[in-house]
Amino acid sequence: MTDTYEHHDYDVLIIGAGGAGLRAAIEAKQRGLSVALVTKSLLGKAHTVMAEGGMAAALGNVYPEDNWQVHFRDTMRGGKYLNNYRMAELHAKEAPDRVLELEQWGALFDRTPSGKILQRDFGGHRYARLAHVGDRTGLELIRTLQQKVVSMGTDVFMECKVLRLVHDASGKAAGAVAYWRATGEFVTFAAKAVVLATGGAGKSWKFTSNSWECTGDGHAMALWAGARLIDMECVQFHPTGMVWPLSVRGLLVTEGVRGDGGVLRNAEGKRFMFDYVAPMFRAETAESEDEGDRWYEDHSAGRRPPELLPRDEVARAINTEVKAGRGSPHGGVFLDIASRRTPEFIRRRLPSMYHQFMELAGVDITREAMEIGPTCHYFMGGVQVDADSAATAVPGLFAAGEVAGGMHGANRLGGNSLSDLVVFGRRAGMGAADWVESGEAATSMDSSEVEAAVAAALAPFERESGENPYDVHHDLQEMMQANVGIIRTQSELDEAKERLVELAERVARVRVTGGRAYNPGWNLATDLPSMITVSRCVTEGARRRTESRGGHTREDFPTADERLGTLNFAQSCPDGTWDGEYRIEESPLLAMPAELKALLEEAH
Amino acid sequence: MAEVTMRIWRGDASGGEFAAYTLAQNEGEVVLDVVHRIQATEAPDLACRWNCKAGKCGSCSAEINGKPRLMCMTRMDSLPEGPVTVAPMRTFPIVRDLVTDVSFNFVRAQQVPALLPPPMPEGGYVMFQEDVERGQEFRKCIECFMCQDVCHVIRDHEDNKRHYAGPRFFIRYAELEMHPLDQNDRREYVREEMGLGYCNITKCCTEVCPEHIKITDNAIIPLKERVVDAHYDPIAWLGRAIRRKKKASAADAAVQPTP
Numbered sequence: 001m002t003d004t005y006e007h008h009d010y011d012v013l014i015i016g017a018g019g020a021g022l023r024a025a026i027e028a029k030q031r032g033l034s035v036a037l038v039t040k041s042l043l044g045k046a047h048t049v050m051a052e053g054g055m056a057a058a059l060g061n062v063y064p065e066d067n068w069q070v071h072f073r074d075t076m077r078g079g080k081y082l083n084n085y086r087m088a089e090l091h092a093k094e095a096p097d098r099v100l101e102l103e104q105w106g107a108l109f110d111r112t113p114s115g116k117i118l119q120r121d122f123g124g125h126r127y128a129r130l131a132h133v134g135d136r137t138g139l140e141l142i143r144t145l146q147q148k149v150v151s152m153g154t155d156v157f158m159e160c161k162v163l164r165l166v167h168d169a170s171g172k173a174a175g176a177v178a179y180w181r182a183t184g185e186f187v188t189f190a191a192k193a194v195v196l197a198t199g200g201a202g203k204s205w206k207f208t209s210n211s212w213e214c215t216g217d218g219h220a221m222a223l224w225a226g227a228r229l230i231d232m233e234c235v236q237f238h239p240t241g242m243v244w245p246l247s248v249r250g251l252l253v254t255e256g257v258r259g260d261g262g263v264l265r266n267a268e269g270k271r272f273m274f275d276y277v278a279p280m281f282r283a284e285t286a287e288s289e290d291e292g293d294r295w296y297e298d299h300s301a302g303r304r305p306p307e308l309l310p311r312d313e314v315a316r317a318i319n320t321e322v323k324a325g326r327g328s329p330h331g332g333v334f335l336d337i338a339s340r341r342t343p344e345f346i347r348r349r350l351p352s353m354y355h356q357f358m359e360l361a362g363v364d365i366t367r368e369a370m371e372i373g374p375t376c377h378y379f380m381g382g383v384q385v386d387a388d389s390a391a392t393a394v395p396g397l398f399a400a401g402e403v404a405g406g407m408h409g410a411n412r413l414g415g416n417s418l419s420d421l422v423v424f425g426r427r428a429g430m431g432a433a434d435w436v437e438s439g440e441a442a443t444s445m446d447s448s449e450v451e452a453a454v455a456a457a458l459a460p461f462e463r464e465s466g467e468n469p470y471d472v473h474h475d476l477q478e479m480m481q482a483n484v485g486i487i488r489t490q491s492e493l494d495e496a497k498e499r500l501v502e503l504a505e506r507v508a509r510v511r512v513t514g515g516r517a518y519n520p521g522w523n524l525a526t527d528l529p530s531m532i533t534v535s536r537c538v539t540e541g542a543r544r545r546t547e548s549r550g551g552h553t554r555e556d557f558p559t560a561d562e563r564l565g566t567l568n569f570a571q572s573c574p575d576g577t578w579d580g581e582y583r584i585e586e587s588p589l590l591a592m593p594a595e596l597k598a599l600l601e602e603a604h
Numbered sequence: 605m606a607e608v609t610m611r612i613w614r615g616d617a618s619g620g621e622f623a624a625y626t627l628a629q630n631e632g633e634v635v636l637d638v639v640h641r642i643q644a645t646e647a648p649d650l651a652c653r654w655n656c657k658a659g660k661c662g663s664c665s666a667e668i669n670g671k672p673r674l675m676c677m678t679r680m681d682s683l684p685e686g687p688v689t690v691a692p693m694r695t696f697p698i699v700r701d702l703v704t705d706v707s708f709n710f711v712r713a714q715q716v717p718a719l720l721p722p723p724m725p726e727g728g729y730v731m732f733q734e735d736v737e738r739g740q741e742f743r744k745c746i747e748c749f750m751c752q753d754v755c756h757v758i759r760d761h762e763d764n765k766r767h768y769a770g771p772r773f774f775i776r777y778a779e780l781e782m783h784p785l786d787q788n789d790r791r792e793y794v795r796e797e798m799g800l801g802y803c804n805i806t807k808c809c810t811e812v813c814p815e816h817i818k819i820t821d822n823a824i825i826p827l828k829e830r831v832v833d834a835h836y837d838p839i840a841w842l843g844r845a846i847r848r849k850k851k852a853s854a855a856d857a858a859v860q861p862t863p
Contacts, residue, residue: 041653041655041663042653042663042706042710043710044661044747045655045656045661045662045663046655047655047656049655049656049660049661049746050656050658050660050661059728100724100728101724103721103724103728103729103785104719104721104724105719106718106719106780106783108731108736108739108740108743108783109736110733110736111731111732111733111736113733114730115730115731115732116727116728116730117728133740133743134740136660136744138660139660139743139744139746140743143743143745147713147716147718147719148718150710150713150714151716151718153714156710158710182699182700182703182705211654211655211656211657211661212654212655213655244632245631245632245633246630246631246632247630247632247633247634247637248632248634248657248658251657251658252658352659352660355659356658356659359659359677359679360632360634360677360679361632468644468648469648470643470644470645470648471644474644512648512649513648513649514648514649515649517616517651517699517700518651518699518700518701518703519648519649519651520643520648520649520650520651520652521643521648521649522649
């Protein structure tokens with residue numbers, strides 16, 4: 001096998017070079033291990049770069065009364081208690097240290113007057129908690145980690161797309177098979193431990209904030225390799241994506257606009273969010289515009305405005321307003337900061353939003369309201385992992401960041417993703433290093449798995465006839481947008497399930513023309529099986545979760561169900577093929593210790 | 605409906621030519637949208653790099669009507685009537701079509717001596733907004749490498765690449781030089797090894813920066829001043845001579861590029 005393809009041996013193979021992959025690489029390198037970091041884009045371009053508002057950590061720099069207990073509570077409430085409590089606990093406890101260490105590596109966050117890291121308000125967070133740099137926090141995070149990784153001499157394989165994970169004879173993770181985008185040549189990596197840090201999967205929807213990379217490769221490869229995916233029905237539709245022009249529909253508008261004073265209005269000019277405050281949040285939400293406005297200045301002078309409810313609540317409300325005919329001209333609602341803050345303030349706090357609307361939509365957000373609507377943004381669901389080590393059900397396979405499930409439950413709070421990346425990226429690096437040092441790791445790769453992956457990847461070139469992969473992708477996006485969107489119902493989910501069978505058959509017949517060197521048509525063809533796998537899991541999870549909870553809303557089951565709130569749906573793929581049968585089963589939530597439960601029950 | 609003709613460079617390292625594609629123009633589209641529509645229909649193997657489609661990742665740099673620009677941030681209706689020419693960045697070797705080999709930049713990144721901060725005090729470092737703001741301007745860089753593309757030191761002089769880091773890295777060195785925590789001294793290294801002196805401040809880099817970083821005025825000129833101060837200061841010269849003997853210059857701290 002090593003004769004057939006370019007081959008590399010490493011202690012730890014990390015797939016994905018966003019925040020989680022980079023942080024895992026730093027940890028494994030610090031343990032003295034050899035590390036390969038493989039990314040399908042150039043280094044520094046991963047989706048992390050698009051994160052805008054900030055990273056949540058209870059540093060207490062702006063509100064000294066903030067602490068990990070409150071952050072834990074906010075995260076669990078935001079997740080509608082479907083979270084892996086241990087992940088939420090570790091995240092809340094460790095996020096402050098992870099933010100501070102970034103400054104040792106060169107990050108320059110915005111400052112408080114006393115020279116500490118400034119923190120901003122975001123939805124669902126009781127206190128101003130998000131460390132940030134204007135509205136380009138993701139860029140700061142990825143550049144800082146990237147520069148650290150490079151300074152450590154890490155081997156980075158750029159524009160190298162991993163196709164399949166490879167086991168040893170006993171079923172342990174033993175490496176992966178990939179190809180170089182530039183040449184189309186295959187490459188194999190043998191590794192004692194493999195870390196998946198591949199991010200999300202929004203590219204199966206038509207309107208998404210996600211880049212082309214977010215095709216769910218890691219979700220799919222983990223499932224095929226024998227790991228379980230949980231909470232796949234819990235997909236976050238971010239309330240504020242651009243809606244016009246059509247070519248940028250779905251592009252993210254940071255929650256920071258609302259954190260900094262922006263409000264939502266319908267076509268009648270009404271701040272409609274006051275009509276959508278769920279009982280669970282009533283005690284902590286302002287009842288009038290005056291009260292909400294006072295809160296921005298001083299959180300003890302009033303309660304938070306309803307625009308800063310968790311994202312699932314706001315996205316559903318916008319959806320309802322548009323359906324009721326009170327939407328904006330292009331099918332969204334208005335996000336208005338122009339009438340509430342000075343142009344100087346807006347340009348200083350939200351420079352890339354200003355730039356984005358000015359250049360792409362011809363809208364000056366210091367003078368006019370933005371038109372926005374929900375956009376497919378984030379996967380709460382993902383690979384089931386052990387909270388402390390990020391280990392999956394496959395020995396030697398670890399997962400961190402968006403590809404891992406559990407941390408965010410049914411709905412993620414804004415700002416908790418960047419902190420998730422560094423908290424669990426580090427833990428995955430530690431888990432992988434411990435596994436390597438345990439001496440139990442795989443020592444050989446099953447070459448038949450490599451050959452099967454290569455054959456499957458090349459098959460589209462060999463077909464005499466067949467469909468263009470772009471057409472199949474387009475139809476998948478239309479179908480998922482229509483049937484498995486923000487509001488779901490049984491008949492549409494059933495239709496999606498049937499349509500996915502047809503789409504899978506079409507994927508198996510796609511034809512690629514041209515050569516293997518940097519051929520985006522071929523690259524897309526190799527992404528399609530992952531997108532089908534993820535779409536199937538989301539659809540099946542959504543069919544089974546006959547309730548509404550967090551990012552999963554069922555029109556036919558509009559309330560939460562007590563029993564379903566005690567379990568995750570876990571999916572697996574017994575025969576390891578993307579177009580085979582998947583299994584779905586109930587997986588009870590971890591039992592929470594009494595002292596943590598008490599934190600949730602505290603009245604606030 | 606209005607139509608547009610796109611002249612897109614197709615080829616690889618062995619050569620190529622412009623191919624013309626005529627298609628409908630939709631309201632509000634950017635150049636990258638049109639390239640994507642060509643990919644999805646006439647030319648599925650048309651190679652271009654892109655990620656975020658929001659001007660945040662710096663992947664889709666190309667020369668549009670002869671000027672380096674991000675394809676995702678260039679509205680079709682902002683371009684003059686007539687055919688639109690899209691070519692790869694000229695300063696870097698061609699991989700295929702609009703994709704270039706930008707590895708020069710990643711090698712230069714490996715050669716930057718890392719930040720050297722003092723130990724972190726309990727509760728984190730204290731830095732003031734006015735002290736971090738200069739560095740923050742340079743950290744807006746999205747690494748689109750258009751400043752490198754347009755820099756005439758390397759655009760038409762392949763040989764110079766061996767001695768020259770380019771504007772993207774001069775803002776990186778300026779950022780570290782002005783970083784409130786950094787204790788490393790890279791001034792001599794930037795002069796000797798990274799070719800700061802080759803830059804004759806024509807400001808072409810500043811003009812193309814999509815993040816509007818004032819590369820020349822705020823980074824390169826202050827960096828040149830600091831380097832000159834260090835180089836011609838007799839006490840610094842003496843210190844340097846001693847340090848050289850001890851082999852403790854910043855150049856030694858630089859990470860060597862991995863093969």
